[in-house]
Amino acid sequence: MKPEFPDIHEIWVYLSGSPLLALILTLAAYQVGLVAYERLGRNPLANPVAIAVALVAATLSAIDMPYAKYFEGAQFVHFLLGTATVALAVPIHAGLRELRGRVVPLFAALVAGGATSIVSAVGIAHWLGADPSIVAAFYAKSVTAPIAMGVAERIHASPTLTAVFAISTGILGAVFARFVLDLVGSKAWWQRGFALGVAAHGIGTARAFSVDAEAGRFAGLAMGLHGILGAVVIPLVVRWIPG
Amino acid sequence: MIAGLVEILIFQGLGEIVSRFAVHFIPGPVVGLVLFLGWLHVRGSVPPAVDLVASALTRHLGLLFVPAAVGVILFWPHLKANLLPVVAALVGSVVLTIAAAAVVLRVFSGRSSDEA
Numbered sequence: 001m002k003p004e005f006p007d008i009h010e011i012w013v014y015l016s017g018s019p020l021l022a023l024i025l026t027l028a029a030y031q032v033g034l035v036a037y038e039r040l041g042r043n044p045l046a047n048p049v050a051i052a053v054a055l056v057a058a059t060l061s062a063i064d065m066p067y068a069k070y071f072e073g074a075q076f077v078h079f080l081l082g083t084a085t086v087a088l089a090v091p092i093h094a095g096l097r098e099l100r101g102r103v104v105p106l107f108a109a110l111v112a113g114g115a116t117s118i119v120s121a122v123g124i125a126h127w128l129g130a131d132p133s134i135v136a137a138f139y140a141k142s143v144t145a146p147i148a149m150g151v152a153e154r155i156h157a158s159p160t161l162t163a164v165f166a167i168s169t170g171i172l173g174a175v176f177a178r179f180v181l182d183l184v185g186s187k188a189w190w191q192r193g194f195a196l197g198v199a200a201h202g203i204g205t206a207r208a209f210s211v212d213a214e215a216g217r218f219a220g221l222a223m224g225l226h227g228i229l230g231a232v233v234i235p236l237v238v239r240w241i242p243g
Numbered sequence: 244m245i246a247g248l249v250e251i252l253i254f255q256g257l258g259e260i261v262s263r264f265a266v267h268f269i270p271g272p273v274v275g276l277v278l279f280l281g282w283l284h285v286r287g288s289v290p291p292a293v294d295l296v297a298s299a300l301t302r303h304l305g306l307l308f309v310p311a312a313v314g315v316i317l318f319w320p321h322l323k324a325n326l327l328p329v330v331a332a333l334v335g336s337v338v339l340t341i342a343a344a345a346v347v348l349r350v351f352s353g354r355s356s357d358e359a
Contacts, residue, residue: 049305074310085272090277090297105351112343121336128328150270163311188343199340202304
């Protein structure tokens with residue numbers, strides 16, 4: 001009997017058992033998101049991460065693949081978040097030179113932004129009667145996702161839910177930044193970038209870089225400083241609040 | 244390029260070790276970031292190989308968030324039951340945070356901001 005070509009079902013079983021499928025899915029969805037973002041003239045509403053997440057989620061539910069199974073493959077991409085966090089030292093190092101003469105405003109904005117983020121998110125969620133497990137996941141959401149997930153573990157909140165909130169915050173920040181910054185009359189690129197970086201970490205920084213290089217550098221600096229500050233302060237704040 | 248990746252990975256590893264055994268309230272990658280920043284400061288310049296890897300990673304930071312963000316599907320029923328507070332807190336908080344940071348920057352930097 002001559003060897004037969006395996007039928008499509010066997011190929012499918014083989015592929016879905018390897019990390020390849022999840023990796024292809026993740027990268028292809030992100031590529032589609034990037035192309036859409038460019039095609040639409042870098043409109044903040046066409047956020048590439050949001051598009052990619054929607055595509056992957058829709059595909060997983062269409063092919064009935066559980067998230068845990070998807071993550072088995074996608075963890076290779078996820079792992080690089082830690083590496084990327086360390087690599088942030090490079091843009092921060094470049095940004096530190098620009099700190100000169102601006103230390104006071106930048107540090108004040110960082111503290112004000114960080115405090116506003118926690119108080120407003122936790123306050124609004126609590127006030128509107130959200131579940132305690134959801135409220136807990138709001139503490140670290142303005143900190144870049146890899147750091148937010150580490151902080152979440154330490155304050156006994158769900159790391160995945162925190163990551164979801166952090167990423168949603170990044171996307172929303174990238175979408176709303178232009179309108180909010182125009183509304184409060186912020187003009188200088190370094191200020192616009194830094195404000196966006198404080199509020200919307202990595203995705204905000206990506207957005208800032210795609211608008212203006214100086215804004216991007218300051219957004220990266222803000223993200224890094226907020227990450228360091230948040231990692232130290234948020235667990236203390238949570239311990240301090242009764243409940 | 245590989246030399247840059249090796250250097251960054253070494254600092255990631257150092258960060259994990261220091262975090263695990265000394266400052267466990269700070270996540271490993273953050274400790275790695277601080278150590279690496281100190282090292283770059285001591286050395287005074289960023290080697291081209293490190294710069295190449297770092298800019299590739301930071302430029303496509305968005306991609307790295309996708310696997311974790313897809314986790315939203317696990318929480319979908321839970322989130323749907325809390326939709327109003329979640330959306331209100333997310334949108335309200337990010338708008339207020341951007342505004343607060345921008346206003347403080349403008350107030351504290353005074354007139355110098357108009358020259359930029």
